[in-house]
Amino acid sequence: MKLSAAIDNAMPELVAIRRDLHAHPELGLAETRTSAFIARHLEALGYAVTTGLAKTGVVGTLRNGTGSRSIGIRADIDALPIHEETGLDYASKTPGLMHACGHDGHTAMLLGAARALAERRNFDGTIHLIFQPAEENFGGAKIMVDEGLFDRFPCDAVFALHNEPNLPFGQFALREGPIMAAVDEARITVHGRGGHGAEPQETADPIVCGASIVMALQTIVSRNIHPMDPTVVTVGAFHAGSASNIIPERAEIVVGIRSFDSAVRDALERRIRMIAEAQAASFGMRATVDYERSYDATINHKAETDFVRDLAIRFAGADKVVDLGRPFMGSEDFAYMLKERPGSYFFLGSRATGDEKPLHHPGYNFNDDLLPIGAAFWTELAEAYLARR
């Protein structure tokens, strides 16, 4: 059967899968229903199924022919702690949880490819379909790698995609080298001395000190980092106080930090610590900094990105394929798979009407029209990568 016909036949099932997953979102490392759902589908299609990697991760393995080559394709499966406001009839049944990043769609696309690959058996080698938990919070990719993902399931290369409502529908956006940033978080606590709001001279006011720290942090990117090094320092939260007549004991400032270069990453941590501690000292107070390094930068490999580009041009036409001039400042734990194996991560545009809500918005919904495109592209990618030669 032609691939397009096979995917067309599978469309009602793919939409049903996607909407079922959408109605039943689960947070990272707690995707038990999702995981069982995926395992059941893969088993029915004849895959060898391994569950339990990173708690709720699933790997479906399919061999064909005698080839020794292998490929891994990853879909993320977790949802977000967002209360859905789409009003869809298949909206989240769990208040406060939502598939607001389209991982329901990523999972359905890969299950669609799973069916087409199994039915066509048009490849020579081994395919590992990697359903990864906890992309949004706990770094499920790193946990899977640490638990021996690529020792147990050797992959010559790995690939992943993400839908992107800011890019035109059906557009493949790729980039050799850095594509997503490293992300870190600093929690700064300013330790003051509380008291009556009418007697500030008897206190050490952590709000004034904290405000000064927030402003000083703005100088790091503009004054300490090279203009050509993409960097973000965002104060995302400032908690202090409760009433106008009370000076609180402390203030807490939460900072999100994005970078690509490891020396820049080190410099950012150094400057944030120095500013927090020295600014606090200048107010006669003390600041403590809890600095946590999170996901590393996602760096695409050249040969595999060239492979995706060539295939996407044949698949969708050259007008639907763009090389991103800049990386995105968001982050992605697929970084850890790309540190272990060559591969490429790319975006698939989903903007059709222009009214689409962005990722992580309570009104966001994955565009089901992407399902056949993603399923067919993954099928062709695996088949082309493992083509008989």
Ligand SMILES: [Zn+2]
């Ligand atoms: Zn997300």
Ligand SMILES: [Zn+2]
């Ligand atoms: Zn996502």
